[in-house]
Amino acid sequence: MTLSSIIWTVVKILIVVGFIVNLSAILTWMERRQSAMMQDRVGPNRAEITVFGYKIRLFGLLYPIADAVKMFTKEDFIPPNADKVLHSLAPMLSLFPPLVVLGVVPFTDTLCLDNLHEVVQKNGVVASNWHFFSSWIEQPSCSLPGAKNFIDGCCVIGCQTAGVVHQPWAEHFGTCPANVAPGMIGAIHMQVIDFNPGVLYVFALAGMGIVGASIAGWSSDNKFSLMGGLRAASQLVSYEVAMGLSIVGAIMVYGTIRLDEMTRWQGDHVWGVFVQPLAFILFLTAAIAETKRAPFDLPEGESEIVAGYLVEYSGMKFGMFYMGEFIEIATSSALLVAIFLGGYNMPFLHRDGITIAVGDAVVWKQHIPHILVILMQAGAFFGKIFVLCWFQMFVRWTLPRFRYDQLMKLGWRMLLPAALANIFLTGVILIAFDRTGTEFQERMGVVGDFVNLATAIAITFVQLWIVIGFFGSTQPAIRRNAFNKRARSAGEIVEKALAS
Amino acid sequence: MEPTDYDIDETDLELPAEPMRLNMGPSHPAMHGTIRMVLELDGESVEKVDVQLGYLHRGFEKMCERGTWAQVFPYTDRLNYVSPILNNVGYALAVEKLAGIVVPERCQYYRVILGELARISDHLTCNGAMAMELGAFTPFLWIMKGREHIWDLLEEETGARLTHSFFRIGGVAKPPRPELKARVREVVDAVLLILDESEKLLLKNRIFVDRLQGVGHITAAEAVQYGFTGTVLRATGVAYDVRKAHPYLVYDRMEFDVPVGTDGDNWDRFMCRLYEIRQSCRILAQACEQMPDDGPVNVERPEIVLPEKEAVYKTIEGTIQHFKLVMEGALIPAGEVYSYTEAGNGELGFFIVSDGSGTPYRVRVRPPCVFTLQGFPRMIRGHMVADIVPTFGSVNMIGGECDR
Amino acid sequence: MPQPLVGSFPYDKVKGTAVPKPTRTASEQGYVSEITKGIAVTMTHFFKNTRAMVRGERPDPVVDPMSEGITTLEYPDQKRPYPERFRGVHRLTHRDDGSPRCVACLCCSTACPAQCIYIEAGEYGGKDKRHGYERYPVKFVIDELRCIFCGYCVEACPCDAIRMDTGVHPVPYDSRDQFIYGKNMLLAMASQAGKQKHENPRAEPPDADYGPIERLAGHH
Numbered sequence A: 001m002t003l004s005s006i007i008w009t010v011v012k013i014l015i016v017v018g019f020i021v022n023l024s025a026i027l028t029w030m031e032r033r034q035s036a037m038m039q040d041r042v043g044p045n046r047a048e049i050t051v052f053g054y055k056i057r058l059f060g061l062l063y064p065i066a067d068a069v070k071m072f073t074k075e076d077f078i079p080p081n082a083d084k085v086l087h088s089l090a091p092m093l094s095l096f097p098p099l100v101v102l103g104v105v106p107f108t109d110t111l112c113l114d115n116l117h118e119v120v121q122k123n124g125v126v127a128s129n130w131h132f133f134s135s136w137i138e139q140p141s142c143s144l145p146g147a148k149n150f151i152d153g154c155c156v157i158g159c160q161t162a163g164v165v166h167q168p169w170a171e172h173f174g175t176c177p178a179n180v181a182p183g184m185i186g187a188i189h190m191q192v193i194d195f196n197p198g199v200l201y202v203f204a205l206a207g208m209g210i211v212g213a214s215i216a217g218w219s220s221d222n223k224f225s226l227m228g229g230l231r232a233a234s235q236l237v238s239y240e241v242a243m244g245l246s247i248v249g250a251i252m253v254y255g256t257i258r259l260d261e262m263t264r265w266q267g268d269h270v271w272g273v274f275v276q277p278l279a280f281i282l283f284l285t286a287a288i289a290e291t292k293r294a295p296f297d298l299p300e301g302e303s304e305i306v307a308g309y310l311v312e313y314s315g316m317k318f319g320m321f322y323m324g325e326f327i328e329i330a331t332s333s334a335l336l337v338a339i340f341l342g343g344y345n346m347p348f349l350h351r352d353g354i355t356i357a358v359g360d361a362v363v364w365k366q367h368i369p370h371i372l373v374i375l376m377q378a379g380a381f382f383g384k385i386f387v388l389c390w391f392q393m394f395v396r397w398t399l400p401r402f403r404y405d406q407l408m409k410l411g412w413r414m415l416l417p418a419a420l421a422n423i424f425l426t427g428v429i430l431i432a433f434d435r436t437g438t439e440f441q442e443r444m445g446v447v448g449d450f451v452n453l454a455t456a457i458a459i460t461f462v463q464l465w466i467v468i469g470f471f472g473s474t475q476p477a478i479r480r481n482a483f484n485k486r487a488r489s490a491g492e493i494v495e496k497a498l499a500s
Numbered sequence B: 001m002e003p004t005d006y007d008i009d010e011t012d013l014e015l016p017a018e019p020m021r022l023n024m025g026p027s028h029p030a031m032h033g034t035i036r037m038v039l040e041l042d043g044e045s046v047e048k049v050d051v052q053l054g055y056l057h058r059g060f061e062k063m064c065e066r067g068t069w070a071q072v073f074p075y076t077d078r079l080n081y082v083s084p085i086l087n088n089v090g091y092a093l094a095v096e097k098l099a100g101i102v103v104p105e106r107c108q109y110y111r112v113i114l115g116e117l118a119r120i121s122d123h124l125t126c127n128g129a130m131a132m133e134l135g136a137f138t139p140f141l142w143i144m145k146g147r148e149h150i151w152d153l154l155e156e157e158t159g160a161r162l163t164h165s166f167f168r169i170g171g172v173a174k175p176p177r178p179e180l181k182a183r184v185r186e187v188v189d190a191v192l193l194i195l196d197e198s199e200k201l202l203l204k205n206r207i208f209v210d211r212l213q214g215v216g217h218i219t220a221a222e223a224v225q226y227g228f229t230g231t232v233l234r235a236t237g238v239a240y241d242v243r244k245a246h247p248y249l250v251y252d253r254m255e256f257d258v259p260v261g262t263d264g265d266n267w268d269r270f271m272c273r274l275y276e277i278r279q280s281c282r283i284l285a286q287a288c289e290q291m292p293d294d295g296p297v298n299v300e301r302p303e304i305v306l307p308e309k310e311a312v313y314k315t316i317e318g319t320i321q322h323f324k325l326v327m328e329g330a331l332i333p334a335g336e337v338y339s340y341t342e343a344g345n346g347e348l349g350f351f352i353v354s355d356g357s358g359t360p361y362r363v364r365v366r367p368p369c370v371f372t373l374q375g376f377p378r379m380i381r382g383h384m385v386a387d388i389v390p391t392f393g394s395v396n397m398i399g400g401e402c403d404r
Numbered sequence C: 001m002p003q004p005l006v007g008s009f010p011y012d013k014v015k016g017t018a019v020p021k022p023t024r025t026a027s028e029q030g031y032v033s034e035i036t037k038g039i040a041v042t043m044t045h046f047f048k049n050t051r052a053m054v055r056g057e058r059p060d061p062v063v064d065p066m067s068e069g070i071t072t073l074e075y076p077d078q079k080r081p082y083p084e085r086f087r088g089v090h091r092l093t094h095r096d097d098g099s100p101r102c103v104a105c106l107c108c109s110t111a112c113p114a115q116c117i118y119i120e121a122g123e124y125g126g127k128d129k130r131h132g133y134e135r136y137p138v139k140f141v142i143d144e145l146r147c148i149f150c151g152y153c154v155e156a157c158p159c160d161a162i163r164m165d166t167g168v169h170p171v172p173y174d175s176r177d178q179f180i181y182g183k184n185m186l187l188a189m190a191s192q193a194g195k196q197k198h199e200n201p202r203a204e205p206p207d208a209d210y211g212p213i214e215r216l217a218g219h220h
C-alpha cells in the first residue's frame, strides 16, 4: 500500500459514492417528473430559489434539496415502547449495504496514467502516439493461422473465441505499457475493491439489506411495522435465491465471478443479455423485487399495511430508508449493466479506438487517445445505469402490486425453476459448443459481430429518433381537442365499445 | 443415543399460537370514508373481521326533519358524495310520489342524463380507486381525467362540481342549457377513449387479474339474503336493476343491458362496473336523441313549484306565491311512501312520512352500502390481509351514505 | 351464516348479459409479454407528453381542457373562468344610485339551509321616497364558512338582490372572522362580467315609471 494507491482508492470511492448518491437524488426528481409525464400530469415544478432577484426553478430539480432540508428539520420521533438502539440502527443498516456493493463494479477499463495521450491496446502495448492528422495507423499483420485482422492488439479470431490458447496476451489484458517510470502508479483498476470474490461479495452485502428492514419492522412496536418487516424478510430471502441462481448461467459462460473480467468478456464477445436472455429477465425481476418497489412493494404496501416497516419513522431516519431505496435502484441497475449489458463497453469501442469490423471485414477504424476512450467508457457505463433506472421507473408506475402468496409463488415456483433450467440449459450448450470445431466457433464469432452491429445500429437509431422526434419534426405530438375533432356520435362509439 | 421413534402427539409439536388482533381504520389509507375493521389474523390470512361503522354519522335523517322539504336536497348531496345527482333524483322522486306529481318529459330526460353522467363518474371513481389501491396509479389518474370531464360538464349545468343541489320537487332548478347534448356526446366520447386506454393496462395484466379473480366471492343466494343490491348483487348473477325491474323516469324507453357476473368475486364486480359505464353511455346517447329541445321543465303546480322569476318581479300573485313557498315550504299531503331508485351503489330508497306540513315528518334512507357492508366479513373470511383492499374497494362503501 | 334461499329469485324477469372472465391466455400467464405491452402504453404517454413539454406544445388547459395530454391547470398562475351557472361567493346587487337592491324581506335567510345569513332590517326615514314602501338591510352578514353554496338564497330572493355569479370560489382564509362577509363587502363584489346592477324590471318609488303593480286577475 503506497500513499498514492490509498489516494487513488479514496478518489475512486468518491467517484462511485458521489455518483450514486447524486443519482439517487436525481432519481427522486425523475420518479416524480417521469410518473407525471406518464400520467398526464405536470409533476412538481414549483420549488424555487431566488438568486440576485432571479427566481430559479430548474424544472423542479430543486425538490431533492427541499426534501433534504425538510427531512433534516423534521422531528425525529421514536415510539415510546420501541427498542431505541435497534430503531436507530435500522436505517443505517438499510442505507449502507447498497452503497458498498458498488465497490466491486468496474466503471471503466484499466486506466494507464502515463499514457493518457497515447493509443493503448488491450494487451497493454502502446500502438502509437496518437496524432490527429495521422489517425489511420498501419496495424501489424496477424501471424495466427487463419486470422486476417489485427484489432485492439489481438487477432480477430483470437479475440472472438474463448479459447485461451489463441491469445498469447490474455494474461496481460487490462494491463498498461510496461515502461512505468519509478514513482509513477501506472495501471489503475477502475473499481474500488480489486479482489476475487466479486459477485459473491455483492450477494453477501445485498443480503444485509434484509436485516435493516426486518429490524425496523420489529423494533418499531407497531403491528403494521411488524407485518411489513416480516414481509420484507421473507420477500428478500426468496428473491435472493432466485437472483443468485439466475446469474449462475452467466458465470458459467464468462468463466469468472469477477465483475471486471465479466465486463471484459462482454467487450470481447457480445453483451451478456444476448447469451443469457432468460437470466437477464430473471435477474431484472429479482433485482426489482430487492428494491422493494412496485410491483413488489408489499413490505410498504401503503394501502394494505399503511407504510409497513416505515410507519414509525420520520425525519432523516425515514430519509435514509428512502435514499437507500433509490440507491438500491441505482445499484441493481449497475449490477445489471456490469453483468448483462456490457458494463462500460459499447459495441466496437475498443481500448485503442473504434473499429467497426464484422468477421474479417474491417469497415471503419479510428484510433482514439487513451483518456478519451476511458471517458467514453465511463459515460457509457453511467449512461446505461441511468437508462436502466429510467426503465425501472416505468415498471414501478405501470404495474399493480402482487399479493403476498402470489409473490412467493412467483419467486419459488416460477423464478427459481426457471433459473435452474437456465443453468442446465447453459451447461448443455456450453458442452456442445466446446465439442464443435474451430470453424463453427469462428462462425459464432461472426454472429457475435453482427449482434454487436445490430446493437450499435439500434442505439444510434433510438438516439436519432429521440433527437429528431423531439426537436426536428414539426408535427405536434398532442392532437389538440382530439375528442372534439373526432366528431363521432356517442352512439357510434358506444356500439364499437360494446362490440369489442 | 436415545431412540427417536417414540410417540409424540402431533399437536404437541406445534408452538402455541394465537391470532393477532389488528385494527384497520378508521383512518387507514384503504378505509375510504372512515370505517373501522378489527381483524383477527393468522399470519397474513384473515380469520375474522368485525366491521364497525358510524364514524361519519352526522344525523342526516334527524336534520331533514328541521327544514322544508326542499331544504333536504343539500343534505342528499352528501349521501353518496361520488354521485350526488342520483341522490337528488331519488329524493325528488320520493317526494313527488307522495305529492302525486309527474314531472314533464323534458325534465325526466334531463334527470336521466345528469343521473347517468353521475353514475359514470361513480363507477369510474370506484374502479379507478380500486386499481389505485392495488398499486396501479397510472390508470387511476387517467380515469380521474375522464371523471374531470364529467364534473366539468356537471358544473356547467348545475353550478357546482359536487354539491349540486340541483333538482327540486316537481322539477329542476334551471332548464337544460342549449349546449347540453353536444357536450354530453363530447364527454362520453372522451371518457370512453380514456377507459379503453386504461383497460389496456389492467384487464390483461396477470398481476391485476390474479388480485381480483376468485377473491371476495359471494353466492347469489347469500347476496339476496343479505339484501345486496346494485353492482355487488349483479356481480353474483342476479340481474336486478331498479331501472329495469321497476322503471322510473323514462328508463322504460331506453334500450340497455344489465351486465351480470357469475361468481360474485372482485373481478365480476370490476367488470360489471366497466360494462355499466358503457351501458350508461348507451342510455346517454338515446336520451340525447329523444330529449325534447323545448317545453316546460317544471310541473304546473303553483303550490309546490316556485314561480318564474319574471312573475315574482312583476306580478302580485307571483310574489305572494313565492313568499308562501319560501317561508312555509311546499305543503306535501300527509301520508307515507317508499320510493327507490338505482343509485351508484344499488337501490337507494327513501321512506318519507309527511304530516301535511311543509316540513318532513320523517325521512328514512335505505343506503345500499350498509347492506353490502354487512356481507363484507362473509366475503373476506379466509382471504388475506391484502385482499381486503380490492374487496373493500369493489364493495364501494361510501361513508356519507352508509353512516348518514 | 345465512341459510340457502328457497325458491327462485324475484327478479329473474330481466335477463342480464354476462361480463367476460379474464382470458388468461398463455402470453398473459407468462407476465412478460403483456407487461411489455403495458409499459409500451405508458411509454407512449411519456414520450408524447415529454415531447410536448420540451417543445412547449402543451395544450392550453384554460381554453382546451378536453385535449389529450397534460391538461393540468397550474392554478394560481392559470385560471379558467367559471361557467355561467357557477355558484361562487355572494354579492348584493346595486340600484342605480348604488344602494343595495335588497329590501330586507328575510326570504333568503329563511330559505338558507345552513342558516348563515343574518339580516337586520331598518326603515327608511320619513322623507325618503321609499319610506313606507319597503325596508333596507341595516346589517347583511353572510358567514361564508357556514355557507354550503347551494344557491337557495338566490332562488328565494324576490327582487334579484342577491346573486352568486361573482365567479369567485369560496376563498380560504386563516381565521374564522375573515369569512364573515358584511354588507359593504357583499356590495363591493361584481359579477364575472363586472356588473353590479340588478336586473329586476319592477319599478320602484323613485323611478319615473313607478306605478301600480300588475295583477293577473281582478278582485271578485
Ligand code: SF4
Residues within 6 Å of the ligand: C108, C111, C112, C113, C114, C115, C116, C117, C142, C146, C147, C148, C149, C150, C151, C152, C153, C154
Ligand atoms: S348559498 Fe345556500 S347556504 Fe349559502 S347563503 Fe345561500 S342559501 Fe345559505
Ligand code: SF4
Residues within 6 Å of the ligand: C101, C102, C103, C104, C105, C106, C107, C108, C109, C119, C156, C157, C158, C159, C160, C161, C162
Ligand atoms: S337579499 Fe333578497 S331575499 Fe334576502 S332579504 Fe334581501 S331582498 Fe330579501
